[in-house]
Amino acid sequence: MSFTLHDYVLSGNCYKVRLLAQLLEVSYTINPVDFHPGKAHKSPSFLALNPHGTLPVLESGDTVLTDSAAMLVWIAQQHDKQHTWWPINDAECLAMTVQWLGFSSQLTESIGQLRLHTMLNRPADAETLRRQSIRHLRELENHLTEQSIRGQAFLCGKQPTVADIACFAYTALSPDAGLEHTLYPGIRGWLHRIRCLEGFLTMPGIYEAHETRNEHTAAS
Amino acid sequence: MNAALEHALQDWYPVAMVGELAPGECKHSKLLGVDITVLANHAGNATESTPTITVRADGAPVDVQQAFDHWWVCLGNKPRSLFTIEEASEADRRFVPCGVVRVACSPLRAVENFLDIAHFPFVHTGVLGAEPHTEVYKYDVKVDESVDEVIATNIKFYQPQAAKSAEGGIQTEYIYRVPAPMAAVLYKTCPLKPDALDVIALFVQPLDEQTCDVWPWMALYDDTSTQAELIQFQQLIFLQDRSILENQLPKKLPLDPGQEIPTKADYTSVAYRRWLKKRGAYYGALEVHP
Numbered sequence: 001m002s003f004t005l006h007d008y009v010l011s012g013n014c015y016k017v018r019l020l021a022q023l024l025e026v027s028y029t030i031n032p033v034d035f036h037p038g039k040a041h042k043s044p045s046f047l048a049l050n051p052h053g054t055l056p057v058l059e060s061g062d063t064v065l066t067d068s069a070a071m072l073v074w075i076a077q078q079h080d081k082q083h084t085w086w087p088i089n090d091a092e093c094l095a096m097t098v099q100w101l102g103f104s105s106q107l108t109e110s111i112g113q114l115r116l117h118t119m120l121n122r123p124a125d126a127e128t129l130r131r132q133s134i135r136h137l138r139e140l141e142n143h144l145t146e147q148s149i150r151g152q153a154f155l156c157g158k159q160p161t162v163a164d165i166a167c168f169a170y171t172a173l174s175p176d177a178g179l180e181h182t183l184y185p186g187i188r189g190w191l192h193r194i195r196c197l198e199g200f201l202t203m204p205g206i207y208e209a210h211e212t213r214n215e216h217t218a219a220s
Numbered sequence: 221m222n223a224a225l226e227h228a229l230q231d232w233y234p235v236a237m238v239g240e241l242a243p244g245e246c247k248h249s250k251l252l253g254v255d256i257t258v259l260a261n262h263a264g265n266a267t268e269s270t271p272t273i274t275v276r277a278d279g280a281p282v283d284v285q286q287a288f289d290h291w292w293v294c295l296g297n298k299p300r301s302l303f304t305i306e307e308a309s310e311a312d313r314r315f316v317p318c319g320v321v322r323v324a325c326s327p328l329r330a331v332e333n334f335l336d337i338a339h340f341p342f343v344h345t346g347v348l349g350a351e352p353h354t355e356v357y358k359y360d361v362k363v364d365e366s367v368d369e370v371i372a373t374n375i376k377f378y379q380p381q382a383a384k385s386a387e388g389g390i391q392t393e394y395i396y397r398v399p400a401p402m403a404a405v406l407y408k409t410c411p412l413k414p415d416a417l418d419v420i421a422l423f424v425q426p427l428d429e430q431t432c433d434v435w436p437w438m439a440l441y442d443d444t445s446t447q448a449e450l451i452q453f454q455q456l457i458f459l460q461d462r463s464i465l466e467n468q469l470p471k472k473l474p475l476d477p478g479q480e481i482p483t484k485a486d487y488t489s490v491a492y493r494r495w496l497k498k499r500g501a502y503y504g505a506l507e508v509h510p
């Protein structure tokens with residue numbers, strides 16, 4: 001099923017959906033919403049569509065999804081015939097995927113909020129957010145180190161799942177919030193592996209890997 | 221007080237978009253190291269000459285004026301006049317204030333990056349530039365003494381998507397103007413109206429010497445795109461620059477030749493730095509050795 005994505009170009013959560021759609025070669029329509037400076041996602045007409053007042057929103061026929069993790073699952077289940085991105089045939093991997101999808105929404109609350117504060121002047125308790133963000137980055141770093149000891153390159157196994165996409169966005173964007181990746185070698189390697197995936201999509205703050213830069217130009 | 225600050229205090233800087241705050245709403249910000257509050261006044265007590273915002277610096281009200289869809293503030297006691305942009309009064313243009321973006325860089329570096337075309341293919345790949353079209357052809361840069369502005373003309377550059385409205389690659393012509401140390405205005409070929417020029421400006425609010433709030437503003441001919449599309453096209457571009465800007469070293473802009481090696485494409489940058497130095501606009505610049 002094709003869909004319309006109510007989108008904001010600088011949103012990490014919107015980017016997750018654009019990235020997976022691009023990796024799986026799914027076409028869709030973008031409806032840009034004036035998130036900043038217009039706060040159009042808090043307007044009455046938008047709240048009628050999504051009472052949470054958040055982006056992204058995915059619409060397809062009667063389906064309206066307001067959570068990016070749900071959108072990733074919805075897209076993968078329909079378009080990934082190998083069932084690796086949403087690994088329904090592997091209980092262990094599927095459970096891990098759900099677990100790390102949960103972690104990805106914590107990243108929105110820590111790094112995502114800190115980034116809006118640092119970049120777009122959103123009022124926030126920056127010190128608390130910074131502490132939480134660093135705790136989350138360390139947790140991710142530890143897990144990725146353990147994964148590499150197990151010989152697994154991604155969060156839930158040898159193949160990337162929707163959880164990798166979900167956790168990738170705000171982890172990759174953390175320098176926008178003043179948190180560099182220098183201290184996290186495991187994270188750096190994992191970010192790089194995702195950036196090298198065939199069909200990878202960029203956004204401001206997330207660039208193509210040097211290795212692939214000349215092979216394909218960024219799709220618009 | 222140091223001379224760099226004293227010089228910078230006499231210029232006007234944007235602190236809010238018109239209509240950004242609801243009546244009675246207040247926000248805290250900073251300008252040239254000074255804490256400011258910006259309060260939107262309640263309608264009713266506003267007469268024609270009264271601004272509809274009140275800005276206080278360290279508690280005391282300061283001069284405010286409205287221009288180019290923003291509120292501008294001057295903290296000094298000998299204000300220079302605010303520059304003009306004629307196109308701002310052309311009723312058939314679309315005016316697009318793009319909202320604030322905070323960047324941890326010198327306000328001068330934000331302006332200088334805006335003047336640089338050579339980075340387009342590498343930073344704005346597929347939009348404002350593309351390999352192999354990386355060459356910057358010679359163009360003209362001078363200081364227009366009549367208005368004391370840096371002006372660069374006869375710039376041509378190949379762009380895959382010059383604007384939201386562009387249907388494909390075009391050879392874009394550019395003119396750049398630096399009318400104040402912390403503002404830059406460019407004029408570029410309008411894809412929908414090839415005989416006209418779109419206007420894009422960067423208004424910089426210096427919070428201190430190494431942090432700034434940047435307020436991009438556009439005056440375009442475009443009757444097809446939505447306001448959200450136009451804003452997000454500009455934000456896409458500017459946020460690509462942001463991460464580059466935050467990583468530039470030294471943090472403050474070097475004005476002395478030899479402190480940083482300018483490349484062939486940097487004619488405008490060299491002229492900008494000389495012009496800053498000549499007028500004593502050192503706020504956000506590395507120490508200058510006379």
Ligand SMILES: N[C@@H](CCC(=O)N[C@@H](CS)C(=O)NCC(=O)O)C(=O)O
Pocket residue numbers: 011012013014041053054055056066067068069105108112
């Ligand atoms: N659980 C939602 C959260 C989405 C979310 O928080 N989105 C941000 C933008 S990235 C938002 O709309 N925030 C509202 C606001 O900050 O005003 C999801 O993952 O889609």
Ligand SMILES: [Fe+2]
Pocket residue numbers: 333339343344457460461
């Ligand atoms: Fe740029």
